Amino acid sequence: MNIDSIKNGIVIDHIKAKNGLEIFNALKLGELDCSVAIITNAKSKKMGRKDIIKIDKSIDLDLDILGYIDEDITINIIKDDIRVDKYHVEAPKEIVNIIKCKNPRCITSSEQELDQIFVLTDKENKKYRCKYCETLYNQN
Amino acid sequence: MRHLIDIKDLSIQEIDELIKVANDIIAHPDKYSEKCHNKKLATLFFEPSTRTRLSFEAAMMELGGNVIGFSSASSSSTAKGESVSDTIRTVGCYSDIIAMRHPKEGAPLVASIKSTVPIINAGDGGHNHPTQTLTDLLTIYREKQRLDNLTIGLCGDLKFGRTVHSLVTAMSQYKNIKFVLISPEELKIPEYLKEGVLEKNNIEYIQTDSIEDSIAKLDILYMTRVQRERFFNEEDYLRLKDYYILDKEKLKNAKDDLCIMHPLPRVNEISTEVDDDPRAAYFRQVRYGKYIRMALILKLLEIE
């Protein structure tokens, strides 16, 4: 499969193999009214195997979160069968309601309607801290 | 409108200004006795802390203001499941400024987002306690007449002690500060403070587990309590709680103008025989806590 197969839309490429579904969910692509394809385990010269997501519509999507999940992901914008833009997403300064604070003493543990907000406190090492209790988020 | 949630909310200039006002209050208390006439401070203590609450209440009263509030969660609407935001918005209708203590970390920040009046964080779990830090800074200034060119010994629980962490962060902004970090191996200062504050600001420090070896060079000795609630097992707590006991014998080689501080309450870490030593500043420190809170209330209420 290749990216020419959609006329207008967004192709999210170079996703680590098996991570496609996580990104599909994080971007809430299931709520869109257009067709969306997840290709998993596609062959890649660079990566061996990779996942790809194709969104068959030119829409304005907030893709910031991809910078948090994986900065190597490539975004391709397709217009009239031509790739008009290609870029990577930088780690966002703030991420909202994607990851959860694990500190049992954090106010978010007792007030669950609060937004889960994490702030980028160390850009070099991509470290995020809970906005409320400042606990470092540990991806493992 | 300003809040005080984290000591980092204040610039070094603002801290110096607060110290200046506190000094003026100490020198001329009469000038300030009606400054908060008709103003109300609400002390919302979702977890009890009598000494912090009394300090805030005494501060407001000495400014001629009034005090309302509660002293534990069981007597507040939280017991009925009300959110912090709702409690704060309600109390904001009755008061001009709020001092809040809460067992959950980040609760005062949540409160400040929706509040219509200034919020002062009076302690949120093991996280922040900025008025304790201001108290410590005023104490150092009053006792040493300066906040720079000091060798500061921090002794006891440097791992979990939040007052120590905030003090290290705050003092690292002043010129020619050296730290002597005295703790047992298990209670050493966290790496993120060593890297993120001390090394980042090129601050000279040494780590040791002996008070005796280092006491002669100290200008300040800040003692802390080892807190039971920070330990997972009782055995470790019992082993470490009396690791340091400051007594006359240990003070033998100390400077004549050493300043001994402690955030109180103390348990055993300072022997009562030290209390009458003129270098023991910890009860004066309590008094300074009231004056710096007075200065803070005036600043947040924007009263000149």
Ligand SMILES: [Zn+2]
């Ligand atoms: Zn948190």
